[in-house]
Amino acid sequence: MTAEPRPWPAPPATGPVTATVRLPGSKSMTARALVLAALADGPSVIEAPLRARDTTLMAAGLRALGVGVDTTDDDRWVIEPGVLRGPARIDVGLAGTIMRFLPPAAALADGVVEFDGDPHARNRPLKPIVEALRALGVDIDASATGGLPLTVRGAGLIEGGEAVIDASGSSQFVSGLLLSAARFTKGLTLRHEGPPVPSAPHLRMTTHMLRAAGAGVDESVPDVWRVEPGPLRGRTWTIEPDLSGAAPFFAAAMVTGGAVTLAGWPADSWQPAERLSELLTALGAEVTRTDEGLTVTGTGTLRGITADLSEVSELTPVIAALAALADGPSELRGVAHIRGHETDRISALATELGKAGADVTEFPDGLRIVPGPLHGTTFETYADHRMAHAAAVIGLAVPGIDLADVGCTSKTLPEFPELWSELVTRS
Template sequence: MGNLTATRPLKPWTAPTASDPVAATLRLPGSKSMTARALVLGALANGPSTLAGPLRARDTELMAAGLRGMGAHMSISDDERWLVRPHRLVGPAHVDVGLAGTVMRFAPPVAGLADGRITFDGDPQARTRPLGPLIGALRSLGVRIDVAGPDSLPLTVLGVGRVAGGEVVIDASASSQLVSGLLLAAPRFDRGVVVRHVGPPVPSAPHLRMTVQMLRAAGAAVDDTVPDVWTVEPGPLAGRGWQIEPDLSGAVPFFAAALVTGGEVTLKGWPHSSAQPVERLRELLQLMGGEVTLSTDGLTVRGTGAVHGLDADLSDVSELTPALTALAMLADSPSRFTGVAHIRGHETDRIAALAREFTALGADLTESHDGLHIRPRPLRGGTFRTYADHRMAHAAAVAGLAVPGIELDDVACTSKTMPEFPALWSAMVTGKS
């Protein structure tokens, strides 16, 4: 089941069990994915940018700190409105990536544009995450990179103030972020970039579509009409205002609570046109027994009193796998999830970790190379290890709605993307704020 060593200080937290159907209206923090992309585009623009409703969490604060270290001006003291002013990118600087895939894959292409030495490192687990394809791609585009180990952190980008750019072939089957990182910086490359993916399908396609949409919104010329090929022309990026959507991935555990308890959860502030895969989420939740509606009040999920299993390829929404796995264990029929082999290289090997921790609570789960087969049966309470992974914590919280006594060894790992998760979750379950 892989190396699943937890190394963070642990803070136990007992997941609250629901005695009644939940009824909650929530306003959740902004999208991590949109916040990270807006910060990078703002740092590379030709004028100031603002982020309205950004996510303040460990990952996004690390991104802001890394870009600030390279010279961009970041004002993030106001929780509701961040300001980014571009400036000449220079070294020396050190970027702490923490355990954030966005930082370790979006910031090195930016560092190639800096004049000076930019070093990168992060949490111990970060050194196991795949960076080889990005390192090779940047080198072929003219960026000098020194790597201490086997194409992973720590690494040093020796920037000369410009990147030649051009055409590059990459296997991005491990993460769509490998492509997004190249595309976001590409307008500032001398010749732009043509990225050709060769290999198994790129996962999390909606995140790539978000990257393209946001680049175009900032004035970049992007052609993605040819499958697995992305062309970005060189040119200026405009500073602009970004309205950050609520985080859909972060909302999924709360929506799952509506199904588990037969209740209703509304996410306020949801836009009618979204860059996130809301239609795919709607489809999955409806198949599992939920009713999903979008109105002026927000995005609402209602439970019908039953949870159904399903057979689904989750390759385009792999971040949802842990919460959906917990939901599937409480269903009235088996489930099979496929297409998520790449989540073995996320914060932890999520497939192995889900199988190990839920099996310890009495679940019947079988790993495959790219997913899980879940056969529901009664669970018992016990300790659930999170491995510093916020999505593992979300999964345990969902299961805890129906199973008393599930104790997370470290709920603080949710600060990676939602520091207020424990308080919001407890308030939803108990009805007390």
């Protein structure tokens, strides 16, 4: 069940936003750590995990499969692997990570496992991973479009071997298969055929974490991944602060000419911090890293940019919001796949930024945004946390921006409205 909409007026900034923020852990890292821990040969601990809708539903899905997942301590989750088994019913919510990471694990279970989620989850692309699992001998029933609702009839093992996939719609198709592949009898050699796979940093995160769990991974050939069969080690995973979740807070510094520091940022990150720094610098920010964390400082100018966002597509809504407030036009390309995210983000951004007064042209793979005099409007959020973030950023500089539903931010950061209001009112 989805919650009732929670309307929310975006607070306008009254001065430069200057703050140090401490954010919960990365959703992407938490999801991968949960799956690897569930498939390991001993217990694991996840330190500083993200507790949000996506990750609590992932934990619940693993429990349904017979894994011990103790999340009573917010800062330290303990995972005790068990024998995977059905029957089980898994609610994916609206999470791509659950609908793409857990079916391969469910195929390793003994029994029937059913997947479904929020209404829009049935529209999210899933067919490539379903077809790849079928090619590997897994018995799956899917909808007419190859998506949810899904039924996996697990046989307790997957032989593995070789499979071909078109992962141009989501890097999660590759990650979902790779995360379970060490448990396949023959491992997995997975080859991508099609347009480029988006969000390459997320794939690198998957292979880094597999290696950290003891898996043998070869990605030396472009678009081919080989995971050797073998055990995964239980271990302690320390989750980094969520870089995508930090984007609106960094944007607040840029819009208001302030400075925001993300505390606890590691010296070596598995997230695409370098690409984020490049983009924010191009837009007019100064980005520095110190022992205190990662700091973004506004210079008083927001510049229009031309950028390929294919590696960091999660940032598109916030980058688009900054572009609508910039001093010149922007063109954001390379993100055709975000039409299959929580909503069709390209269309949604074109609609909502247009309602606020920007001149927006929609391309198959992105947007051209020409800033104009912006005005208040009700910003629909489409059950999409990133759309809510974009609206909040616009609202810093434009009075009268009302979010139709801020509750959707619970997907990855339940405390977003409170954190944001505190940040802005201290300005």
